[in-house]
Amino acid sequence: MSEERLVSPIETRGVAGTKRYAMVVDTRRCIGCMACQVACKSEYDTPLGVNRTWVPYKVVGKYPTVKKQFLPRLCNHCDDPPCVRNCPVEATFKVPDGGFVLQRYERCIGCRTCMASCPYNARFMLPAHRTYTNITSVVDKCTFCFHRVTQNLVPACVQTCIGRARVFGDINDPTSEVSYLVANNATQVLRPEEGTKPQVYYIGADRNQTEFGRDAYQRRDQMDQDRSAFNNFFKI
Amino acid sequence: MLDKLKLNRRTFIKLSAGTGAAAAAAPSALHAMEKELGGKDVGPVTMEQRKAIPINCHVCNIQDGAIAYVENGRIVKLEGNPEHVSTRGRLCAKGNSGMWYTYDPDRILFPLKRVGARGEGKWKRITWDEALAELAQKLDGALKEDPNSIVMKYGRNRSGGVIDRFMNTLGSASVINHTSVCESSKKIGMEPTWGPDIETPDFANAKYILNFGSNIMEAAYFHNPYAQRVAEGLVENKAKLVTFDVRLSNTAGRSDEWIPVFPATDGAVALAIGHVILRENLQDSAFINTWTNVTVDELKAHYRQFTPEWASKLSGVPAETIERIAREFATTKPATTYTYRGPAKHLYGSYNEKACMMLPIMTGNIEVRGGYCLPRGMGWPQPQPEPPKAAKHSTLAHPPEYPLAHHKVSHLTPFWIADGRQKVNVYISYQDNPVYTNPGADTVWGKLLRDEKLVPYYVSMSPFMGEETALADLILPDCPYLERWEPESMPNSLWPWLGIRQPVIAPLGEARENRVMMRDIIHKLDPTGARGMKKYWEFKDGEDYLRHHFDKIPGLKEAGGLDFLKKHGVWPIYGKLDPKNGKITDKTGREIQAEYGLYKKELSAADMAGAVVGKDGVITKNGKAIGIRRDGRNCVGFSTGNRLINVRVDEWAKYGFNPMPTFKQIPWHKAMKDDELILTTYKINVHKQSRTAAVKWLAEIMHSNPVWMNTETGRKLGIKTGDLVRIESKVGYMVTKAYVFEGIQPKVVAIPTAFGHWAYGRLATLKLKDKPAYGGQEDPDLNNVWWDDKGVHPNDIIPVVADPIGGSQGWFDTVVKVTKAGPNDKYGDVKASWDKHVESFKETMRYAYTGDLHRKMHPEMASWAGPESAGHKEH
Amino acid sequence: MGDYVWFHDVSWHATYAIYFFVIGISVGLFFFSFLSWHRPAFESLRVKTAYGSFAVLCIGGLLLIGDLSQPLRFFNVLNPAYLHFTSPLAWGAMNIVSFSLVSVAYLYMLNKGDDANAKKLAAVGALLALGLPIYTGFDMTVHQSRPVWNTPLMPPLFVAMALVSGTAVASFLAAANEEAMRMLRLFMIWSAGAVGVMLVSLLGTTAYGGSAQELAFDILTSGSIGLMFIGLGIVGGTVVPIGLMVAPYGRQRNGLLLSAALILGGDLAMRISLLMGPQIVQTLY
Ligand SMILES: Nc1nc2c(c(=O)[nH]1)N[C@H]1C(S)=C(S)[C@@H](COP(=O)(O)OP(=O)(O)OC[C@H]3O[C@@H](n4cnc5c(=O)[nH]c(N)nc54)[C@H](O)[C@@H]3O)O[C@H]1N2
Ligand SMILES: Nc1nc2c(c(=O)[nH]1)N[C@H]1C(S)=C(S)[C@@H](COP(=O)(O)OP(=O)(O)OC[C@H]3O[C@@H](n4cnc5c(=O)[nH]c(N)nc54)[C@H](O)[C@@H]3O)O[C@H]1N2
Numbered sequence A: 001m002s003e004e005r006l007v008s009p010i011e012t013r014g015v016a017g018t019k020r021y022a023m024v025v026d027t028r029r030c031i032g033c034m035a036c037q038v039a040c041k042s043e044y045d046t047p048l049g050v051n052r053t054w055v056p057y058k059v060v061g062k063y064p065t066v067k068k069q070f071l072p073r074l075c076n077h078c079d080d081p082p083c084v085r086n087c088p089v090e091a092t093f094k095v096p097d098g099g100f101v102l103q104r105y106e107r108c109i110g111c112r113t114c115m116a117s118c119p120y121n122a123r124f125m126l127p128a129h130r131t132y133t134n135i136t137s138v139v140d141k142c143t144f145c146f147h148r149v150t151q152n153l154v155p156a157c158v159q160t161c162i163g164r165a166r167v168f169g170d171i172n173d174p175t176s177e178v179s180y181l182v183a184n185n186a187t188q189v190l191r192p193e194e195g196t197k198p199q200v201y202y203i204g205a206d207r208n209q210t211e212f213g214r215d216a217y218q219r220r221d222q223m224d225q226d227r228s229a230f231n232n233f234f235k236i
Numbered sequence B: 001m002l003d004k005l006k007l008n009r010r011t012f013i014k015l016s017a018g019t020g021a022a023a024a025a026a027p028s029a030l031h032a033m034e035k036e037l038g039g040k041d042v043g044p045v046t047m048e049q050r051k052a053i054p055i056n057c058h059v060c061n062i063q064d065g066a067i068a069y070v071e072n073g074r075i076v077k078l079e080g081n082p083e084h085v086s087t088r089g090r091l092c093a094k095g096n097s098g099m100w101y102t103y104d105p106d107r108i109l110f111p112l113k114r115v116g117a118r119g120e121g122k123w124k125r126i127t128w129d130e131a132l133a134e135l136a137q138k139l140d141g142a143l144k145e146d147p148n149s150i151v152m153k154y155g156r157n158r159s160g161g162v163i164d165r166f167m168n169t170l171g172s173a174s175v176i177n178h179t180s181v182c183e184s185s186k187k188i189g190m191e192p193t194w195g196p197d198i199e200t201p202d203f204a205n206a207k208y209i210l211n212f213g214s215n216i217m218e219a220a221y222f223h224n225p226y227a228q229r230v231a232e233g234l235v236e237n238k239a240k241l242v243t244f245d246v247r248l249s250n251t252a253g254r255s256d257e258w259i260p261v262f263p264a265t266d267g268a269v270a271l272a273i274g275h276v277i278l279r280e281n282l283q284d285s286a287f288i289n290t291w292t293n294v295t296v297d298e299l300k301a302h303y304r305q306f307t308p309e310w311a312s313k314l315s316g317v318p319a320e321t322i323e324r325i326a327r328e329f330a331t332t333k334p335a336t337t338y339t340y341r342g343p344a345k346h347l348y349g350s351y352n353e354k355a356c357m358m359l360p361i362m363t364g365n366i367e368v369r370g371g372y373c374l375p376r377g378m379g380w381p382q383p384q385p386e387p388p389k390a391a392k393h394s395t396l397a398h399p400p401e402y403p404l405a406h407h408k409v410s411h412l413t414p415f416w417i418a419d420g421r422q423k424v425n426v427y428i429s430y431q432d433n434p435v436y437t438n439p440g441a442d443t444v445w446g447k448l449l450r451d452e453k454l455v456p457y458y459v460s461m462s463p464f465m466g467e468e469t470a471l472a473d474l475i476l477p478d479c480p481y482l483e484r485w486e487p488e489s490m491p492n493s494l495w496p497w498l499g500i501r502q503p504v505i506a507p508l509g510e511a512r513e514n515r516v517m518m519r520d521i522i523h524k525l526d527p528t529g530a531r532g533m534k535k536y537w538e539f540k541d542g543e544d545y546l547r548h549h550f551d552k553i554p555g556l557k558e559a560g561g562l563d564f565l566k567k568h569g570v571w572p573i574y575g576k577l578d579p580k581n582g583k584i585t586d587k588t589g590r591e592i593q594a595e596y597g598l599y600k601k602e603l604s605a606a607d608m609a610g611a612v613v614g615k616d617g618v619i620t621k622n623g624k625a626i627g628i629r630r631d632g633r634n635c636v637g638f639s640t641g642n643r644l645i646n647v648r649v650d651e652w653a654k655y656g657f658n659p660m661p662t663f664k665q666i667p668w669h670k671a672m673k674d675d676e677l678i679l680t681t682y683k684i685n686v687h688k689q690s691r692t693a694a695v696k697w698l699a700e701i702m703h704s705n706p707v708w709m710n711t712e713t714g715r716k717l718g719i720k721t722g723d724l725v726r727i728e729s730k731v732g733y734m735v736t737k738a739y740v741f742e743g744i745q746p747k748v749v750a751i752p753t754a755f756g757h758w759a760y761g762r763l764a765t766l767k768l769k770d771k772p773a774y775g776g777q778e779d780p781d782l783n784n785v786w787w788d789d790k791g792v793h794p795n796d797i798i799p800v801v802a803d804p805i806g807g808s809q810g811w812f813d814t815v816v817k818v819t820k821a822g823p824n825d826k827y828g829d830v831k832a833s834w835d836k837h838v839e840s841f842k843e844t845m846r847y848a849y850t851g852d853l854h855r856k857m858h859p860e861m862a863s864w865a866g867p868e869s870a871g872h873k874e875h
Numbered sequence C: 001m002g003d004y005v006w007f008h009d010v011s012w013h014a015t016y017a018i019y020f021f022v023i024g025i026s027v028g029l030f031f032f033s034f035l036s037w038h039r040p041a042f043e044s045l046r047v048k049t050a051y052g053s054f055a056v057l058c059i060g061g062l063l064l065i066g067d068l069s070q071p072l073r074f075f076n077v078l079n080p081a082y083l084h085f086t087s088p089l090a091w092g093a094m095n096i097v098s099f100s101l102v103s104v105a106y107l108y109m110l111n112k113g114d115d116a117n118a119k120k121l122a123a124v125g126a127l128l129a130l131g132l133p134i135y136t137g138f139d140m141t142v143h144q145s146r147p148v149w150n151t152p153l154m155p156p157l158f159v160a161m162a163l164v165s166g167t168a169v170a171s172f173l174a175a176a177n178e179e180a181m182r183m184l185r186l187f188m189i190w191s192a193g194a195v196g197v198m199l200v201s202l203l204g205t206t207a208y209g210g211s212a213q214e215l216a217f218d219i220l221t222s223g224s225i226g227l228m229f230i231g232l233g234i235v236g237g238t239v240v241p242i243g244l245m246v247a248p249y250g251r252q253r254n255g256l257l258l259s260a261a262l263i264l265g266g267d268l269a270m271r272i273s274l275l276m277g278p279q280i281v282q283t284l285y
């Protein structure tokens, strides 16, 4: 794999004695059911307007040869995460054993620098209103379900994945299913050129989905109407 | 760095705790110990393990086994039950958000009595006692006049017999379901042919899957369990999936091949595929000759007429594609077809379904591993004593014009009531919102339910202010599924099971679960038991009621009866969900295998005692066919009258319908002009008909429903994505936005259901400035609603059509004109006319076996002696 | 609309650009107060610019803190236990705090009339001031996935923008002072020129860049952002004022003030578009 050579001390991919959790997303199995997105929302009481994971789709081809492509998205728990590097108060940090990139909510000042430095839009600012959780107005993100994984449970999105497109495990363990899948299939990660060493590996992902700027190149006025509602709400 | 240290220590402890557990359980380290696939849940903030209660999902009707997790008395998480053989621990997007039925801020939490005009939205809170007294008094009046004047209309009825018990106790046969707007013609296409109303394809082991109009990856019976197996089949078993649909559903979009068809022509395509199979001798002759009521030669003779060229003209599917698919399907084993509403929801949908199911039959893919299998279900005994069936027959429940429509013709009810077929004194609705979900919607059902002459008294049993409930005189707040007791079983995998719903939390507010509510009504009517009603309703509570179902079932009884189900949610438990492959494995770690060839099961000596074997091989006992002798073996056969697969359905011929597989083109499709299109409607993965519009997580994902149109069609009509368009049918018009793209048949426009509500609470209607009005608790998160479009609902402009055989609504047959919206058209305008709907009603009745068009449509049945011969009398 | 698509908020809204803008002015003004010790022409500006710089600095500080979703936690940045040196924001916090302390001390000395110390403080302050545009530049440069931001140009560009905007404000303060105005004019021409040159090279590399740059260029040169960046920023805020100033009219007081006003408007417009443009591209991924 491209990132066998560790260039920064923070990387733990392939480092003996440490766990390096990763997710494999087999898009051939993704049916775009959105169960993962909603399971994650309920696991964390995530407010409307923001998401820790989301499943965009693209319709590609010309009638009558048309396909629908889904690409489940979430934080890549990068092995060399720019978000961590750029946090002025280390409110976001990487857990050495496991590679989780997490937040210290009580410390976050809300400067949004980490959002600016994430190439994947994986971070968001929590609004002031939530249903029952009192953590608000700080930056949040996917935690790779740290609280579940450390209790020997798979992440919530993996747990409910109808297509079993999401598989989670320790990629430093050569006998794990993720290692097996990565070794056995052609995989790709998102925006590898950013040097973030993403730990979400995609099987069968479509370039209409993975390439940066595709949305901008083929604008869909359809979503633009909704987008402008979103932009108005967030005053973008 | 202090605080980092602290967190890291915690991190360290947690991590080692996790790995510790893993190490402990790890096998001889040949394979990594993968994380568990659920069964427990931990609070992300509290880090505490959450209380787990097994239940059965009922956001939609697929009936997945689930677990509800409770933290600080609140239902915070829903998850699939890992012990459930069909669900295997996973829930769909809807199932994951079911707690919002319970916590819907606009939920009704106490009885409401109408003040002001019907539908005006003015309500008075009353006590249960006042409510029950008022209702009892109305029922009393009705009973004196005619028990059948008490009409019960239910949609989703999972009460396990309570509603029938209630109506039988009252002695009314006027019980109407929603099945005719659902899939009934599929059921009617199948039942006379092989017994059950549905198939169970073994997707995981199939090599070839031919899907006719089932959106299995988003909807269908049974979305979650089946989609899991389809994904498995496609990737692990390298199966090929071919989908016929008029538009690019997610299933079509994820299939190896999407084959667009012209609406309502699947039957023709299926017949032509059969033609090629028989022409090229690719059929399974042994199976046909042994297990069906026709011979291969008869079949070949009959299918000769259905050429690919003929089907191609009708369907737009190239003849060579039909031939290729036919060869692939017949020569790839095992193979299965799957259908859902696509072929069935048309005039003559029953013929379409029948034609499709002929393919697995003629290729012998019935009840084989990876093939087209019989459904596996389980039942339960009813508490005793049981009330007798209602004495007097109801023409609303069983209209004489539709003798073959055993699942009723509910969507024509308003017209029959308006005709005065059946006087209505009390109309009760339960889990049924025809005002939104039926053809004609508010124009038809709204008119009926607003008319105090036709419907003098309307009581809705519902927790939500749906479009129907908004028109009621009395509202009795039922409990959503997470607060009630119900028995369950669904044939949603190859393994039969029994399950329960049990209250995860005590009912909120004054909500009362349906069975308790009905008991209280009966007790109010018959306090002393003198009227002989009370004795059928002697149970303490929901749990007590379920004990009567489950404590006597052999096997389950030994396992602990209801107590076992309260603990596990489902029985039997076939094995353990294996984190290494997401499958259920037995004690030895091997994937559990299903039992195939059910129809070949041999009858026991006990069964055979006193049975006689006819010369046709049919084994009868006490006048009932219990099996069939084949190759010297006494097999159970299929659950039909002759224990065979009836390719020829003689009962159909009795009413002048073609008993053999056939196809009828829809006359108004044949007569279509160039500038006309066909409006179809469909379901999407994240909504459940009318009932999820108030579920915020689902509404956020999808909240509006522009009309789909093919790029080519858009170009012709000068319509671009986002343009306002006017869609005009013969009964009315609507104004909505267009979504022009490649994924739809050029002669079709499509609008999904579940949007454009005018009731169902503040989120569904985007009236979020108001406050919760019926006792519900506000959700602060609703401040974050960012979207401003609630969509437009098409049902008002969809005319009624009834399949003369199956009685099913022709949802996908509506001919429309689509034009750019005019200067006076506003987004969301919907106008339709009752009178025009009445015309369509009269029109569709002409196709019934008693109607004048029936013969014209069946020249091949010229020898049929007419309706009178089938005992029909003009009344 | 109609089918599920997911949208993303931008990280930084316009407030952040305004913060950059005012900080720039504060820096520029302080610079002149420092120069006034070495260039007699500016002596009359010394106190005015010092106070001006501090006033604007306060506004900037308030903007910065107010833009945090947890303003009260601003002090976390100064907490040595939290300090994270790989983040330019951390340096920035140090820099801005020390600069304000020095400014306060400097003003105090000016009031006390302790010229010896004031002069020393002015020198220290000037160095710290120089740090501000550099750190704000880095604040954008370090985000490797952002087109336009992630270029070595950002820090020097921000320095030049600070100077030019500071000079513009100073020219209003300089009022009747002929000599000062003459020098300010030269300053403005050269610093505006420098900004112009950097913008041109920035646009060049962006236009000829990969897909991200290509899209950023598209957004920066079209639509409302284009109007701000090219229209108000490059043309209205750089080319036109330079033209004016080299023309005779620009040598007159009003001409110079007009150019100054144009430069200020342009500077703000450029800062907003430079901040928002690349972020809009990012929301599309
Ligand atoms: N997410 C979700 N799941 C559900 C439900 C829900 O509301 N939401 N409802 C449940 C219920 S009650 C039911 S009945 C099932 C229904 O499940 P399905 O029948 O699978 O879904 P529908 O959308 O009713 O129709 C299926 C497809 O038929 C296509 N179609 C229309 N006309 C034709 C035609 O002439 N030929 C062919 N081949 N296709 C055609 C439509 O484009 C649509 O994609 O889903 C169940 N599951
Ligand atoms: N345009 C269009 N229309 C369609 C379809 C389509 O594909 N397109 N699909 C058709 C199909 S397949 C079907 S099956 C029908 C379904 O039609 P319906 O069964 O009428 O619709 P539902 O949305 O399932 O639920 C009806 C009502 O049940 C009530 N309800 C919800 N939860 C509860 C509860 O816990 N207790 C009680 N007592 N009441 C509750 C709510 O008031 C809700 O309005 O819709 C049909 N309508």
Ligand code: SF4
Pocket (backbone or CB within 6 Å): A074, A075, A076, A077, A078, A081, A082, A083, A084, A101, A117, A118, A119, A120, A121, A122, A123, A141, A196
């Ligand atoms: S995906 Fe973004 S948020 Fe997640 S670790 Fe990488 S950079 Fe940080």
Ligand code: SF4
Pocket (backbone or CB within 6 Å): A086, A087, A088, A089, A090, A091, A092, A107, A108, A109, A110, A111, A112, A113, A114, A115, A139
């Ligand atoms: S927003 Fe919070 S987590 Fe992100 S960089 Fe700023 S302080 Fe760190």
Ligand code: SF4
Pocket (backbone or CB within 6 Å): A039, A040, A043, A052, A053, A074, A075, A141, A142, A143, A144, A145, A155, A156, A157, A158
């Ligand atoms: S891993 Fe956990 S937090 Fe991350 S997306 Fe999946 S469910 Fe959400």
Ligand code: SF4
Pocket (backbone or CB within 6 Å): A029, A030, A031, A032, A033, A034, A035, A036, A037, A055, A070, A072, A160, A161, A162, A163, A164, A165, A166
């Ligand atoms: S749950 Fe799995 S199958 Fe469904 S959308 Fe998410 S990743 Fe795809």
Ligand code: SF4
Pocket (backbone or CB within 6 Å): B057, B058, B059, B060, B061, B062, B063, B064, B090, B091, B092, B093, B094, B095, B096, B223, B224
């Ligand atoms: S398909 Fe989804 S909503 Fe329906 S029962 Fe299963 S989990 Fe629940």
Ligand SMILES: [Mo]
Pocket (backbone or CB within 6 Å): B181, B182, B183
């Ligand atoms: Mo249905």
